[in-house]
Amino acid sequence: MKENLEKVIKEICGKHGNDRSKMMDIVSGVHSQLGHVPGEAMGLIAAECKAERIDVESVVSFYAFFSKEPKGRVVIRLCNDIVDQMYGVQRVAAAFKEELGIDFGQTTPDGKFSLEWAPCIGMCDQPPAAMIGDKIMTWLSSDSAREIVRTLKECGDPSKLKHTLGDGNNAHELVQSAVSNNLREKGAVVFAPMELGAGLAAALSVSPTDVIKKMISSRLRGRGGAGFPAGMKWEFTRNAAGDEKYILCNADEGEPGTFKDRVILTEAPNVLFEGMTIAGYAIGSKQGLLYLRGEYAYLRAFLENVLAERRKAGLLGKNIMGKGFDYDIRIQMGAGAYVCGEETALISSCEGLRGDPKNRPPFPAQKGYLGKPSCVNNVETYCAAARIMEKGDAWFAALGSQGSSGTKLLSISGDCKRPGVYELPFGVTLKDVLERVGAEECIAVQVGGPSGQLVSKADFGRKICYDDLATGGAIVVFGKGRDILEIAHNYMEFFCEESCGYCTPCRVGNELMKSRLERIMAGHGESSDLRYIEELGLTMKTMSRCGLGQTSANPVVTSLKNFRSEYEKRVIKREDGMQPSFDIHKALETSEGITGRKSVHFV
Amino acid sequence: MTKPKVATTSLAGCFGCHMSVLDIDDRILKLIELVDFDKSPVDDIKEFTGRCLVGIVEGGCANEENVRVLQDFRKHCDILISLGDCAIMGGIPAMRNTISLQECLDEAYKNGPTVHNPSGKIPNDPEIPLLLDKVYPCHEVVKIDYHLPGCPPLADTIWQALVALLNDKPMDLPYELVKYD
Ligand SMILES: Cc1cc2nc3c(=O)[nH]c(=O)nc-3n(C[C@H](O)[C@H](O)[C@H](O)COP(=O)(O)O)c2cc1C
Ligand code: SF4
Ligand code: FES
Numbered sequence: 001m002k003e004n005l006e007k008v009i010k011e012i013c014g015k016h017g018n019d020r021s022k023m024m025d026i027v028s029g030v031h032s033q034l035g036h037v038p039g040e041a042m043g044l045i046a047a048e049c050k051a052e053r054i055d056v057e058s059v060v061s062f063y064a065f066f067s068k069e070p071k072g073r074v075v076i077r078l079c080n081d082i083v084d085q086m087y088g089v090q091r092v093a094a095a096f097k098e099e100l101g102i103d104f105g106q107t108t109p110d111g112k113f114s115l116e117w118a119p120c121i122g123m124c125d126q127p128p129a130a131m132i133g134d135k136i137m138t139w140l141s142s143d144s145a146r147e148i149v150r151t152l153k154e155c156g157d158p159s160k161l162k163h164t165l166g167d168g169n170n171a172h173e174l175v176q177s178a179v180s181n182n183l184r185e186k187g188a189v190v191f192a193p194m195e196l197g198a199g200l201a202a203a204l205s206v207s208p209t210d211v212i213k214k215m216i217s218s219r220l221r222g223r224g225g226a227g228f229p230a231g232m233k234w235e236f237t238r239n240a241a242g243d244e245k246y247i248l249c250n251a252d253e254g255e256p257g258t259f260k261d262r263v264i265l266t267e268a269p270n271v272l273f274e275g276m277t278i279a280g281y282a283i284g285s286k287q288g289l290l291y292l293r294g295e296y297a298y299l300r301a302f303l304e305n306v307l308a309e310r311r312k313a314g315l316l317g318k319n320i321m322g323k324g325f326d327y328d329i330r331i332q333m334g335a336g337a338y339v340c341g342e343e344t345a346l347i348s349s350c351e352g353l354r355g356d357p358k359n360r361p362p363f364p365a366q367k368g369y370l371g372k373p374s375c376v377n378n379v380e381t382y383c384a385a386a387r388i389m390e391k392g393d394a395w396f397a398a399l400g401s402q403g404s405s406g407t408k409l410l411s412i413s414g415d416c417k418r419p420g421v422y423e424l425p426f427g428v429t430l431k432d433v434l435e436r437v438g439a440e441e442c443i444a445v446q447v448g449g450p451s452g453q454l455v456s457k458a459d460f461g462r463k464i465c466y467d468d469l470a471t472g473g474a475i476v477v478f479g480k481g482r483d484i485l486e487i488a489h490n491y492m493e494f495f496c497e498e499s500c501g502y503c504t505p506c507r508v509g510n511e512l513m514k515s516r517l518e519r520i521m522a523g524h525g526e527s528s529d530l531r532y533i534e535e536l537g538l539t540m541k542t543m544s545r546c547g548l549g550q551t552s553a554n555p556v557v558t559s560l561k562n563f564r565s566e567y568e569k570r571v572i573k574r575e576d577g578m579q580p581s582f583d584i585h586k587a588l589e590t591s592e593g594i595t596g597r598k599s600v601h602f603v
Numbered sequence: 604m605t606k607p608k609v610a611t612t613s614l615a616g617c618f619g620c621h622m623s624v625l626d627i628d629d630r631i632l633k634l635i636e637l638v639d640f641d642k643s644p645v646d647d648i649k650e651f652t653g654r655c656l657v658g659i660v661e662g663g664c665a666n667e668e669n670v671r672v673l674q675d676f677r678k679h680c681d682i683l684i685s686l687g688d689c690a691i692m693g694g695i696p697a698m699r700n701t702i703s704l705q706e707c708l709d710e711a712y713k714n715g716p717t718v719h720n721p722s723g724k725i726p727n728d729p730e731i732p733l734l735l736d737k738v739y740p741c742h743e744v745v746k747i748d749y750h751l752p753g754c755p756p757l758a759d760t761i762w763q764a765l766v767a768l769l770n771d772k773p774m775d776l777p778y779e780l781v782k783y784d
Contacts, residue, residue: 528746577677577746582739584670590704591733594725599733601671 002040008033009041013048020049021370023059023352027066028335035111036067055353062354062500064118064336065294072107072114074152076100077131078140081120081256082490083413083476088141089128095142099149112156113149119338119494120256121295124413124476125182125420133158134297136179169266174302181263182420185436187407188399190264190383191423194271197315199386203278204323211282212238215385218393219405224250224341224378225448225472226547227404230385233375236365238283240373247279247288248350248369248376252334252341254293255449256494257474260409261379263421265292265299268383269306273329275382277316278389280327283375288329291346294336303331338498342546343376345500356500357546378472380409400426404465408473412437414446415479430469431460434477441480444563449474450491451551453558454484484559484566485521491555492517499548506549509540513556524581525571533560607656607769610680611643614669615696615738616662619755620687621645624659626758637769642679651679657768658683660747663693664739668732677745682768685741686761688754697738704736749774753783 012029016022026045030037037045042056049056060066076096080089097103100113107114123129126138132148135158151161163178165171170179186192203211216231237245249272253261264272276288292300307329310316318326337355339345344358347369368374377385384406388396397405404426410433413419417438424433434442446454447464448471455462455469462469478487492514501507513536519525537553544550560567572580584602592598613621621644627634640646641655658680664670677683688694699707712718712725741747751764760780767774 577683578674579742579744579746582744584667587670587735587737587739588667588733590736594705594708595727595733597727597729597733599667600729601667601732 005034005041006044009044009048013045018049019352020051020055021350021352023049023051023056024333024335024349026352027056027059028333031066035073036070038068038070042068058354059352062337063294063334066335070107070111072112073156074112074133074158075114075116075131076148077116077118077121078104079119079121079123079127079129080117081124081494082487083120083124083257084128085490086414086482087127091142092128092130092140092145095145096149099146113152118295118336119497120254120258122253122259122262122293123179124257124259124411126180127413131295132161135159135161136177136295136298137161137163138178138180169302172302174305175266175299177298179262179266179298181266182418183263183267184418184420185422185424187409187423187425189387189396189407189423190268190271190380190409192387194268194274194386194390196270196313197274197321199271199274199388199390200277200281200315201321203281203389204321204325208238208282208284211278211389214388214393215282218384218388218396220381220384220388220396221404221466222378223380223384223408223472225255225451225470227466227470230377230381233365233377234279234282236363237373237375240366242373243284244372245283245285246369246372246374247276247283247285247329248343248346248364248374249276249288249290249379249382250341250343250346250376251290251296251379252293252338252346253296253379254338254341254498255451255472255474256491257413257446257449257476258411258472259413260411260421260473262296262299264379264383264409265296265303269303270310271383271386272379273306273310273316275384275386276329277320277327278385279375279377279382281320281325283373285375286326286328288327289350289369290329290331291334291340291350292331293334293340297333300331300333307331337500338494339500339546339548342548344546346376347374354500356502357548359545380473401463401465403467408464408471410464410471410475411473412475412477414477415439415442415482416477424464426465427463429461429463430455433464433475434460437477439477439479442477443480443482444478444484444487444559446474446476446478446487446491446555447471449476450494450555451547453554454487454562455558456562459562484563485517485570488555488559489514489517489521492552495548495552495555499552500546503543503545503549505540505543506545506552509536509544509549510552512536513540513553517556519581520567520570522581523570523572524579525567526580527568527571527573529571530560530564530567533557606637606639608641608653609638609643609657609659609765610641610651610655610676611645611659612661612672612676613644614660614662614673614690614741615665616687616689616694618644618661620661620690623687623753623755623758624761627762628758630762634765637766651675653679655680656682657765659686660684660690660741661686662689663696663741664735664744665696666732666734670735670744673741673744682748683741683745684749684751684764685747686751687756688752690741691750691752692740693738694754697740700737704734752781 046053128140129138166180170177220230221227340349340355345355349355364374410422496510537557540553658676
């Protein structure tokens with residue numbers, strides 16, 4: 001047994017060159033062979049990679065997809081985000097529990113199944129959704145949940161599950177997925193047809209600095225959320241000292257309600273890879289990395305194949321398009337951690353570490369992956385770059401609005417008739433968007449995901465763009481009858497779970513925010529609690545180390561701002577200074593039971 | 604002009620915070636020029652005689668009597684201060700919060716290695732206030748206006764805070780008075 005384990009570990013570590021910076025791949029390899037990474041294996045991995053055991057353990061314990069304890073051979077991860085809640089995930093959950101005879105967080109005694117909750121898996125347009133192993137199942141019902149378990153009990157293999165194939169490349173032989181694209185509106189930038197190599201050829205015909213000049217004059221801004229000017233980032237990275245540089249693509253897409261990168265990866269991977277190659281040329285890099293969230297593992301073989309075909313076509317590898325430019329792209333898998341979408345945490349993860357954000361400065365453009373200058377951009381940003389080279393900076397700059405050129409992919413879900421991905425020019429009003437998706441009787445919209453803002457009807461006339469309603473793409477629609485506080489609470493649970501725990505304002509702040517909200521929801525809140533929320537929110541925003549904690553108070557803070565009456569009608573006004581949440585009778589119950597006498601002070 | 608009144612009490616505390624109040628040394632003479640003491644162990648007045656400007660509370664709430672006294676303080680005082688870590692977060696007494704009440708009593712009166720209790724009875728005189736299910740910090744029971752941390756807080760900290768409150772000045776607590784390492 002022990003010798004066998006040694007052999008397995010030696011082989012996996014060897015496959016990755018005993019390189020500790022490949023710890024994600026090593027741990028993932030061991031995990032998929034053994035079903036977990038026991039302490040003994042961690043020790044062996046550490047020895048092979050000349051690392052400390054704690055280096056291995058910190059990776060195993062950090063990521064949701066890795067486990068020290070034995071897990072079932074099939075892990076069922078059911079999304080419990082707000083959209084799934086709205087679409088009856090509780091019924092699905094009950095069916096899974098009953099059929100498996102276990103609760104969430106447990107493994108069946110025969111070691112066949114584990115059942116877990118998962119934060120948004122990027123399928124909000126087809127909820128409730130779950131990962132069954134690497135397989136994604138969508139539009140679940142209690143019936144289909146039972147069916148899934150029964151089939152798996154017989155064959156144990158998620159790839160044998162029966163389902164209809166999704167549209168487009170979801171039906172590709174290397175994907176074979178139940179996922180639908182729900183690509184409702186194609187715009188001029190990302191989803192317009194592009195001849196293979198057209199953008200790259202245009203870029204290679206000019207000098208790298210000219211490529212960057214075009215990027216700057218296109219006024220393209222990052223599509224991942226923060227909206228930093230992409231051309232400027234490329235220029236910083238190009239000008240940073242050092243001859244080894246990296247192009248990183250952020251396909252972590254963890255913000256609940258965002259799923260547009262999923263559709264790009266499925267339908268326009270060539271546009272993306274073309275953009276990353278152009279970035280490599282412009283910045284002076286030989287290596288690109290696509291950081292693909294673990295939830296999208298079902299796309300991996302397909303994407304590897306696209307890369308292989310590009311190599312064959314001379315669009316990747318040595319001497320690209322005969323221009324003497326060498327560049328390649330590899331895929332780095334994530335393993336279920338939202339914070340790894342934060343660019344410095346993403347770099348940590350690529351380096352084989354826990355997904356902890358890093359201090360800035362130095363910025364990734366100066367010192368990024370393996371300490372080398374690195375450019376991190378979102379999937380959609382690279383796509384736009386390819387198109388800018390193909391069709392021109394002026395063409396791109398003319399799209400959208402002055403401060404926000406181009407188009408934006410919106411992932412829209414929730415209470416609407418046509419959830420899915422919409423590519424629309426920047427500057428479109430929220431009202432227009434809501435009409436397109438068939439959102440009738442909408443009372444609130446979460447723009448930009450939980451870290452964005454929950455807006456009310458008063459804001460529906462505002463424009464989607466960086467200077468007004470900014471969004472990395474997530475738009476969740478809430479119809480009549482939805483409880484604003486419930487929405488905020490679901491998002492706070494998400495942040496409590498996903499905080500990396502490094503800094504106190506975020507680790508503790510999220511918990512305090514959630515419990516104060518719970519107090520209000522339980523009817524024990526007071527008007528002073530609202531001020532507390534605002535003050536705590538400000539502390540978290542100003543004192544947290546990374547973007548997660550800086551924005552994680554937003555679900556509560558922005559819903560309080562825009563739906564104040566919803567909060568006010570649930571808080572009590574008390575003048576007597578007693579805490580409504582303190583229940584003396586409940587606090588005395590145990591004692592009265594033990595002593596057999598009643599309180600004299602409180603009758 | 605009548606002097607403002609101050610009340611103090613020790614709930615589930617060790618009187619250490621009160622000792623620290625006394626530790627202001629000769630400034631206590633200045634203090635009684637500034638204020639009158641109402642209900643307080645300092646002058647042994649058992650019940651409130653009227654409205655107070657400041658109430659100082661040591662210790663958290665471990666039993667029903669603590670709760671009653673604390674609520675009484677809230678009713679009679681304009682400003683309530685949680686003094687010291689037990690008042691602010693339960694402190695040492697709150698170590699029992701992770702253990703069930705029955706288990707605590709059994710350990711204290713029956714099973715503990717130093718217990719001599721041949722009758723095996725747990726004291727249950729009607730005079731003994733009922734214990735709460737756990738120890739609560741004061742602000743979970745009533746609204747608290749200020750927290751002065753420390754175990755105990757330094758006499759200088761208490762003095763500065765009181766003088767500021769009595770003179771309606773902003774509290775100026777230099778770093779040395781609120782650092783604990
Ligand atoms: C907690 C957190 C999660 C993030 N998740 C993502 C993500 O999933 N995808 C993404 O592109 N950017 C994400 N970002 C933003 C990245 O840090 C970074 O700004 C972005 O990848 C830069 O690319 P861009 O300029 O092209 O948008 C996240 C930021 C934070 C703070
Ligand atoms: S803000 Fe949150 S996620 Fe970011 S470093 Fe601090 S604890 Fe980690
Ligand atoms: S997949 Fe459930 S909310 Fe996104």
